[in-house]
Amino acid sequence: MGTSSSWSLFAALLCLLSLGVTVRCDCTRDGMEMEGGDYTLSRNLDSGSLMIYRCKDGYYPYPELTRVCQPNGVWKPLPKKFKPQKCKRVECPDPTVLENGNVFPYQYRYFVGNETSYECYSGYTLRGSSSRICLKNGKWNGSTPICSRDSGDVCPDPGVPPGAARTGNLFGIDDKVKYTCNNNLFLVGSSERVCQENGQWTGNEPACYYKHTYDTPKEVSEAFGSAIKETLTTTQSLNDIQGGRLIRISKNGTLNIYIAVDISESIKQEEFDQARNAVITLIKKIASFSVSPNYEILFFSSEIYEVVDILNFFDAKVELNAVVKDLEKFQIGDRNTGTNLNLVFTTFENKMAFIQRQVGDEAFKDHRHVLILFTDGAYNMGGSPLPTVARIKNRVYMNHTEDKQAESRDEYLDIYIFAIGADIFDEDLQPLTAGTGGNHYFRMSKIGELRETFDEIIDEREVVGLCGLHRDYETTYDKESKRKRYPWLAFVINKGAKTKTCIGSLVSPDFVLTAAHCFTFGDEPTDIKVEIEDGQGSREKKVKTFKLHPKYNVEGRRNVGVAEFYDYDVALIQLEEPVKISSAARPICIPCTQETSDALKLVGESTCKQQEQLLLKNQLERLSFLTRKDPLVAEKDVHAKLGENRPACIRKALLAPGITAANETIAVTDNFLCTGGRSPQRDHIACTGDSGGAVFKNYEQRTIQIGVVSWGTHQLCGSTDGLIESTDDSRDFHINLFKMVPFLSENLGDDNQDYTALKFLKN
Numbered sequence: 001m002g003t004s005s006s007w008s009l010f011a012a013l014l015c016l017l018s019l020g021v022t023v024r025c026d027c028t029r030d031g032m033e034m035e036g037g038d039y040t041l042s043r044n045l046d047s048g049s050l051m052i053y054r055c056k057d058g059y060y061p062y063p064e065l066t067r068v069c070q071p072n073g074v075w076k077p078l079p080k081k082f083k084p085q086k087c088k089r090v091e092c093p094d095p096t097v098l099e100n101g102n103v104f105p106y107q108y109r110y111f112v113g114n115e116t117s118y119e120c121y122s123g124y125t126l127r128g129s130s131s132r133i134c135l136k137n138g139k140w141n142g143s144t145p146i147c148s149r150d151s152g153d154v155c156p157d158p159g160v161p162p163g164a165a166r167t168g169n170l171f172g173i174d175d176k177v178k179y180t181c182n183n184n185l186f187l188v189g190s191s192e193r194v195c196q197e198n199g200q201w202t203g204n205e206p207a208c209y210y211k212h213t214y215d216t217p218k219e220v221s222e223a224f225g226s227a228i229k230e231t232l233t234t235t236q237s238l239n240d241i242q243g244g245r246l247i248r249i250s251k252n253g254t255l256n257i258y259i260a261v262d263i264s265e266s267i268k269q270e271e272f273d274q275a276r277n278a279v280i281t282l283i284k285k286i287a288s289f290s291v292s293p294n295y296e297i298l299f300f301s302s303e304i305y306e307v308v309d310i311l312n313f314f315d316a317k318v319e320l321n322a323v324v325k326d327l328e329k330f331q332i333g334d335r336n337t338g339t340n341l342n343l344v345f346t347t348f349e350n351k352m353a354f355i356q357r358q359v360g361d362e363a364f365k366d367h368r369h370v371l372i373l374f375t376d377g378a379y380n381m382g383g384s385p386l387p388t389v390a391r392i393k394n395r396v397y398m399n400h401t402e403d404k405q406a407e408s409r410d411e412y413l414d415i416y417i418f419a420i421g422a423d424i425f426d427e428d429l430q431p432l433t434a435g436t437g438g439n440h441y442f443r444m445s446k447i448g449e450l451r452e453t454f455d456e457i458i459d460e461r462e463v464v465g466l467c468g469l470h471r472d473y474e475t476t477y478d479k480e481s482k483r484k485r486y487p488w489l490a491f492v493i494n495k496g497a498k499t500k501t502c503i504g505s506l507v508s509p510d511f512v513l514t515a516a517h518c519f520t521f522g523d524e525p526t527d528i529k530v531e532i533e534d535g536q537g538s539r540e541k542k543v544k545t546f547k548l549h550p551k552y553n554v555e556g557r558r559n560v561g562v563a564e565f566y567d568y569d570v571a572l573i574q575l576e577e578p579v580k581i582s583s584a585a586r587p588i589c590i591p592c593t594q595e596t597s598d599a600l601k602l603v604g605e606s607t608c609k610q611q612e613q614l615l616l617k618n619q620l621e622r623l624s625f626l627t628r629k630d631p632l633v634a635e636k637d638v639h640a641k642l643g644e645n646r647p648a649c650i651r652k653a654l655l656a657p658g659i660t661a662a663n664e665t666i667a668v669t670d671n672f673l674c675t676g677g678r679s680p681q682r683d684h685i686a687c688t689g690d691s692g693g694a695v696f697k698n699y700e701q702r703t704i705q706i707g708v709v710s711w712g713t714h715q716l717c718g719s720t721d722g723l724i725e726s727t728d729d730s731r732d733f734h735i736n737l738f739k740m741v742p743f744l745s746e747n748l749g750d751d752n753q754d755y756t757a758l759k760f761l762k763n
């Protein structure tokens, strides 16, 4: 983030003379200390170094937030004797601008922690918050209180945000309101709004910010989250019982996402890593939705470092994993000094032009474009990006920029700016945003807050319909992050006739799937304990009932040389209470459901066969299952031997104790998947306690269960379970859920029961 520094030759000469021979001259720390706080320097006392003042929470540096060391060894702006640098208590913008109502208490100034309440004159009703508190970042919590009277206007009274003044008091079609901010505040959002026929104001609600006002990660995540979600999905409320929304239908047309991250010289390695991880988190979050956007991802200073080229997406399918890998590989080396923001927009514009030529004008109409920029806005090369942004709008709005039709194409272009830094060039950056449906301009002080912001974008509590959604990018490997990686994990403990411990998987809020052999004849629901740590009350869930597959019969082939026969080794446990969905507790996707088709991004009427072809398409399909291991669990890697590889794999079943049959297919029916062995890859092998666990596969950010761990030929684990490797001969057999669909749909898909039913595909 370059600092645009200009200095006079005269000053530089003075410096040169005073030092005799050396041309460079450093700034000094003399007299720069600040009462009540401290400062950091981006490049020591060298020319160009940025001095960033810091105060404790609830205070801000005054009169300056930053100073720059100029080549002549002088700080800019210069400290002034009569205005000593200090930490001042944060104030919130004036709330008494409220019209047609009273504010209590009435004060001249409002500081952090001050509470206010709002009351409307008689005849007026209050919308917005009736009480607000001044927060540490210089904002009021809640929303702007508005006292309005039902006067039959087309648009609702848009109110006056704290610290602002409004002109325009008519709210009919085409009426305009204009906002300005008082004193030393500046406006974020729309300074002008027009009442539209549909009863909505154009643009976004304005707010007045101080230079020291920053958005908290939570605020950004809520605002950006709701705006981007609008782009990524259309929502359909199918699941009112849960009070949640089921997001399942993507808007048609193509979505192109362009991301640019400012890495000009003052960015440190650590900040670069944080920015990159934030971008990875963001695209993984986006991958949870049922859209597959095309990505252009670049870093920039005075030049462009392109990491992901969007044009590749138009030549062939690009896997999300490849995008993430490219991002992880990218390193910052020596960068040129300077920042060229216009070059970023020109690059994006050129890409759009390419795309338009490639797909044709007609198809391009259905393309939506989302530009996301991370910068402090201090560009010092390439000139203002405004004309380029105007051309981009023109292209996407199909030349209708000036007339009203432009509004109908608003949703096809969003430009979000994440303004980050201690010294943000708001005046330059804000006009570059575009799009409706909420704030597109966010102010943050630290790059480090970005990942947290994106992490929270999808509130997992809110999206109950997304099976298999998980977080695999936690940087810690403790129990809690494991829970978020495997939120469907359940432990099943049977304290009946024989104590047995198994693993299970949450397949809907009410049901846990496990192996039938975890039960013995005569077990009661009260004998069974299910442990799911959802962070809500007791982790031990009470069992209402359980049901084994009706065709499961362990003795069924005893007389043909199979002492224990495990075909149909599946069981469903119904919990007394549904599990509360959160980032730590969420069902896994299971075959042949609509939920799984959505996770796999199969559009339109999809079939069970399509899912199977996607998930079990290779002769060796890499799958995983879990084993107990501190902390919580570890993941075992295995390869299902399919097609031509299957016969040799299942033949090893004949080595298992208790099998005397001559033909292995008597013990291993077509309902089993076979894993294990050491070639071509070394697989892990299952331990006794792994029984009933999900054999699963990840598809982008979603996990799909393919099988249930059932039995194996060799007992290699001994008393301690864990990550045990297979020998040449040992094999495991897992129930293939694609073969269990009638049982699953009968017990999980019945709309007329008292549980949340899954939607099974017709074909």
Ligand SMILES: *[C@@H]1O[C@H](CO)[C@@H](O)[C@H](O)[C@H]1NC(C)=O
Residues within 6 Å of the ligand: 089, 105, 110, 111, 112, 113, 114, 115
């Ligand atoms: C407002 O906050 C200031 C600073 O913390 C405090 O001195 C003052 O008493 C508060 N006023 C009210 C009414 O709480």
Ligand SMILES: *[C@@H]1O[C@H](CO)[C@@H](O)[C@H](O)[C@H]1NC(C)=O
Residues within 6 Å of the ligand: 129, 130, 131, 132, 133, 141, 142, 143
């Ligand atoms: C604002 O914060 C106060 C104190 O935390 C809380 O009582 C109040 O409900 C909040 N208001 C809104 C609208 O969130």
Ligand SMILES: *[C@@H]1O[C@H](CO)[C@@H](O)[C@H](O)[C@H]1NC(C)=O
Residues within 6 Å of the ligand: 252, 253
């Ligand atoms: C996109 O959706 C609209 C309305 O949902 C529909 O009328 C249109 O035919 C769709 N276009 C394509 C290309 O599927």
Ligand SMILES: *[C@@H]1O[C@H](CO)[C@@H](O)[C@H](O)[C@H]1NC(C)=O
Residues within 6 Å of the ligand: 361, 398, 399
């Ligand atoms: C938009 O205007 C440009 C230049 O005037 C023209 O070349 C282009 O064909 C126009 N596009 C549409 C969709 O009308």
Ligand SMILES: *[C@@H]1O[C@H](CO)[C@@H](O)[C@H](O)[C@H]1NC(C)=O
Residues within 6 Å of the ligand: 663, 664, 665
């Ligand atoms: C085992 O039985 C299957 C199915 O009946 C048959 O296709 C296969 O050839 C048999 N294998 C051997 C080794 O006899």
